[in-house]
Amino acid sequence: MATKLLIAASGTGGHLFPAIALAEQLPDYEIEWLGVPDRLETQLVPAQYPLHKISVAGFQERLGLNTLRNLSKIATSVFQVRQVLQQGAFQGVFTTGGYIAAPAVLAARSLGIPAILHESNAIPGKVTRFFSSFCTAVALGFEPAAQYLPRINTIYTGTPVRSQFLSAKKQLPPLDLPIPDDAFLVIVVGGSQGAVAVNQIIRQCAPAWFDAGVWIVHLTGNNDPDVASLQHPQYFPLPFYDNMASLLHRANLAIGRSGAGTVTELAMTCKPAIFIPFPAAAEDHQFYNAQVLAASGAAIVFRQKELTPEVLQRQVLELLHSPSELQKMAAAAEKIAVPDSAERLAKLVRELVH
Numbered sequence: 001m002a003t004k005l006l007i008a009a010s011g012t013g014g015h016l017f018p019a020i021a022l023a024e025q026l027p028d029y030e031i032e033w034l035g036v037p038d039r040l041e042t043q044l045v046p047a048q049y050p051l052h053k054i055s056v057a058g059f060q061e062r063l064g065l066n067t068l069r070n071l072s073k074i075a076t077s078v079f080q081v082r083q084v085l086q087q088g089a090f091q092g093v094f095t096t097g098g099y100i101a102a103p104a105v106l107a108a109r110s111l112g113i114p115a116i117l118h119e120s121n122a123i124p125g126k127v128t129r130f131f132s133s134f135c136t137a138v139a140l141g142f143e144p145a146a147q148y149l150p151r152i153n154t155i156y157t158g159t160p161v162r163s164q165f166l167s168a169k170k171q172l173p174p175l176d177l178p179i180p181d182d183a184f185l186v187i188v189v190g191g192s193q194g195a196v197a198v199n200q201i202i203r204q205c206a207p208a209w210f211d212a213g214v215w216i217v218h219l220t221g222n223n224d225p226d227v228a229s230l231q232h233p234q235y236f237p238l239p240f241y242d243n244m245a246s247l248l249h250r251a252n253l254a255i256g257r258s259g260a261g262t263v264t265e266l267a268m269t270c271k272p273a274i275f276i277p278f279p280a281a282a283e284d285h286q287f288y289n290a291q292v293l294a295a296s297g298a299a300i301v302f303r304q305k306e307l308t309p310e311v312l313q314r315q316v317l318e319l320l321h322s323p324s325e326l327q328k329m330a331a332a333a334e335k336i337a338v339p340d341s342a343e344r345l346a347k348l349v350r351e352l353v354h
């Protein structure tokens, strides 16, 4: 009988794609998914993995008036996950952190089942910091994260990327966008849901870039009311694009947020990057994700509140005219990539869940 693994990954592309990449490495396992209603997992989790939906409350680390209420909500979620685990006779749980990780880890451990957590950010999220000590193993996407978990014996695996990123460039489907082969292509990516503030500054900068011969693929997300306000033959705004590996390989430069998924994929495809970290990210973790590439010379980081359209406009034009600088940045990005991350993580899962 196949080993049964429950994957608890929910909410954003950054949480879902590494888990999907791991699942793809475990074809001999019987995998089911744990998520919440109305989040991205209902669209992104491949159809072959049955999806169990539970309600999960935000977890507050600080003690306070909300604590008792939160504890009772977590207890309810733990109860629901225990039922899923027992009814499905699962032998292990894998999670990519976030709110769903708390009940998943607690339920698994209370039943004596191994729980493996993967943290993709350079600063671990609060659920990871709080619940790591309950886990059977904790894997990290970026090495610097280990210093925030001093009492945990962590394993550095890198963050798995979808299998499309592991295909040889030549085998990837071509871009279905009419962009000339020799055009300088900038791609703008604001994470799996887009980033309205990034969209706005890009639209302000774009006219000067078009004049300089730049083409732009702009992944805008679904929440930007002004998305139709810029139209130009060299401009392709798209709410979400699936064929990311082909797009990133084709790009000459990326501009965007520094969610762990984006940073990892840009390293994998050796792309020079300009990051504008999401200022409201918990503990400023996107800034530290961006620093992983910036410290090696692969990326330039701007704080959103200090960035003007003039500065961004100039920076891109400078890079456009400095192929040697772009090459140096690309070479630096390659050093951060962990191409066999999914295999490393799958090996860990195979050792602990069988």
Ligand SMILES: CC(=O)N[C@H]1[C@@H](OP(=O)(O)OP(=O)(O)OC[C@H]2O[C@@H](n3ccc(=O)[nH]c3=O)[C@H](O)[C@@H]2O)O[C@H](CO)[C@@H](O)[C@@H]1O
Binding pocket: 012, 013, 014, 015, 017, 120, 121, 189, 190, 191, 192, 193, 219, 239, 240, 241, 242, 244, 257, 258, 259, 260, 261, 262, 263, 265, 278, 281, 286, 289
């Ligand atoms: C706003 C927020 O809280 N973001 C968090 C969320 O990231 P979020 O999911 O928003 O962003 P990430 O950069 O981690 O991942 C984005 C993923 O979506 C994919 N993509 C994006 C656009 C598109 O059109 N098509 C597509 O496939 C990218 O290729 C990438 O795989 O989880 C990450 C991992 O914990 C965190 O680092 C981020 O801080």
